[in-house]
Amino acid sequence: MPRIYLSPPDISTRDHAAVDAVLTSNWVAPVGPDLEAFESAVAELAERQYAVALNSGTAALHLALQLLNVQPGDSVICPTLTFAASANPICYCGADPIFVDSEPRTWNMDPVLLELELGERAASGELPKAVIVVHLYGQCADMDPILAVCERYGIPVVEDAAEALGASYKGRPAGGMGAFSFFSFNGNKIITTSGGGMLLADKGSWIDRARFLATQAREPVAHYEHRELGYNYRLSNVLAGLGLSQLDDLSRRIAAKRAHFEAYRAALGELPGVRFMPIEDPDAANYWLTCMTIDPVEGGSSRDAVIAALEAEDVEARPLWKPLHMQPVFQDCASIGGECAEGLFATGLCLPSGSALSVADRSKVIEGVRACFVTQ
Numbered sequence: 295m296p297r298i299y300l301s302p303p304d305i306s307t308r309d310h311a312a313v314d315a316v317l318t319s320n321w322v323a324p325v326g327p328d329l330e331a332f333e334s335a336v337a338e339l340a341e342r343q344y345a346v347a348l349n350s351g352t353a354a355l356h357l358a359l360q361l362l363n364v365q366p367g368d369s370v371i372c373p374t375l376t377f378a379a380s381a382n383p384i385c386y387c388g389a390d391p392i393f394v395d396s397e398p399r400t401w402n403m404d405p406v407l408l409e410l411e412l413g414e415r416a417a418s419g420e421l422p423k424a425v426i427v428v429h430l431y432g433q434c435a436d437m438d439p440i441l442a443v444c445e446r447y448g449i450p451v452v453e454d455a456a457e458a459l460g461a462s463y464k465g466r467p468a469g470g471m472g473a474f475s476f477f478s479f480n481g482n483k484i485i486t487t488s489g490g491g492m493l494l495a496d497k498g499s500w501i502d503r504a505r506f507l508a509t510q511a512r513e514p515v516a517h518y519e520h521r522e523l524g525y526n527y528r529l530s531n532v533l534a535g536l537g538l539s540q541l542d543d544l545s546r547r548i549a550a551k552r553a554h555f556e557a558y559r560a561a562l563g564e565l566p567g568v569r570f571m572p573i574e575d576p577d578a579a580n581y582w583l584t585c586m587t588i589d590p591v592e593g594g595s596s597r598d599a600v601i602a603a604l605e606a607e608d609v610e611a612r613p614l615w616k617p618l619h620m621q622p623v624f625q626d627c628a629s630i631g632g633e634c635a636e637g638l639f640a641t642g643l644c645l646p647s648g649s650a651l652s653v654a655d656r657s658k659v660i661e662g663v664r665a666c667f668v669t670q
C-alpha cells in the first residue's frame with residue numbers, strides 16, 4: 295500500500311502533454327508565450343489588471359515589499375498563524391515583523407486586534423509600512439474591516455493568497471483585494487508548477503518594475519547594463535505550460551477537496567472534542583487542506599495520538615502551522631495577542647486532502663482517526 299500524503303501534486307496525462315508541447319516548441323530559453331498566457335489566465339481569475347509569474351510565492355512577496363519601499367527600520371504586520379514564508383521577506387528587506395493573533399471565526403488575522411494595534415501605533419507615530427494578510431488553508435480573512443482600517447491609516451495591504459487560489463470573499467476573488475497579492479504554485483498547493491508563484495496588482499508600473507527586478511534588473515540595452523541590484527526570480531516558460539494545464543483543472547480540484555472536507559466532517563464531526571475549521575461561506579473556500587482540532591479534555595483522544603496512529607498506517611497528517619511568534623528565528627519580534635493561534639497549534643491537525651485522494655484512501659484515514667477515540 296503506497297503512503298497517503300497530505301497534499302501531493304496531482305499530475306494528469308494532459309499535464310504531460312502540455313509540458314511535452316512546450317519542449318517541442320523550444321520555448322525553453324526561459325521566457326516565451328506560455329508565460330504570458332499563464333499570467334493573463336491567473337490575472338483574469340483574480341480579477342487583476344497585471345501579473346508577473348515568478349519562481350516562488352516567497353519571491354513574489356519579497357518584490358511586493360520592495361515595491362512598497364520596505365526598508366531597514368520599518369515594521370510590517372503579518373498574522374502569526376501562517377507558514378514562515380509569509381514573514382521571511384520582511385526580514386530580507388531588513389524590516390521588523392509584528393505578529394498579530396488569529397480570530398477563532400476564520401483562524402485568520404483578527405481585524406479587531408489589528409485595528410487596536412494600528413490605533414496605538416498611529417498615536418506614537420510608528421505605523422507599519424505594510425500589512426500582510428494571509429488566507430489560511432483556502433479561506434479568506436475577513437477583508438472588509440481589514441481593508442477599511444488599513445485605508446484609514448493609508449497602509450497598503452499585501453494579500454498572501456498562496457493557499458487560496460480559486461477562493462473568494464463576498465464575491466471578490468482571493469488575490470483581487472489588496473494593493474498587491476500573490477499565489478504560490480509550490481508542489482503542495484492546489485495547483486503546481488513544481489515550484490512557482492505569481493505577483494498581481496492593478497498598477498502596471500508596479501508589475502513592470504517587479505518583472506525588471508526579477509530579471510536581474512537588466513537595463514533595456516544590448517550590452518549587459520545594471521544600475522540597481524536585481525534578482526533571478528522569473529518562472530520558466532516550461533513550468534508556465536504546466537501551470538496553464540493545471541489551472542484548467544482548478545474547479546475539479548476545489549470540488550474534490552470540498553468533498554473530502556465534507557466527508558471527513560460527516561464521519562468525524564460528532565466525535566467528542568472534535569471541531570472542524572469553521573467555514574463562513576461553504577461556496578467561498580477552496581478547501582486546500584481539511585483541518586480540525588481535538589480538545590484532549592473533552593475528547594477520548596488527542597491531536598498527537600491521532601497523528602501517531604495515522605503515521606503507523608503510513609498516512610501523513612500534520613499539526614497546523616506553528617505560530618511565528620513561537621518560532622526561534624522570530625523570538626525577538628513584536629507579537630500582539632497569540633492565545634488563539636497557540637490554542638489552534640496545540641490541538642489542530644491537517645488531514646490528507648489531495649485532489650487525487652481516492653474514496654478508499656479517505657475511508658482508511660477516517661477509520662484511522664475513529665479508532666483513536668475510545669467512546670464510539
Ligand SMILES: *Cc1c(COP(=O)(O)O)cnc(C)c1O
Pocket residue numbers: 349350351352353376377379380428454456457477478479480489490491
Ligand atoms: C506556500 C506558502 C507561501 C510560499 O510560497 P512558495 O511558493 O513556497 O515560496 C507563502 N505563504 C503561505 C501562506 C504559503 O502557504
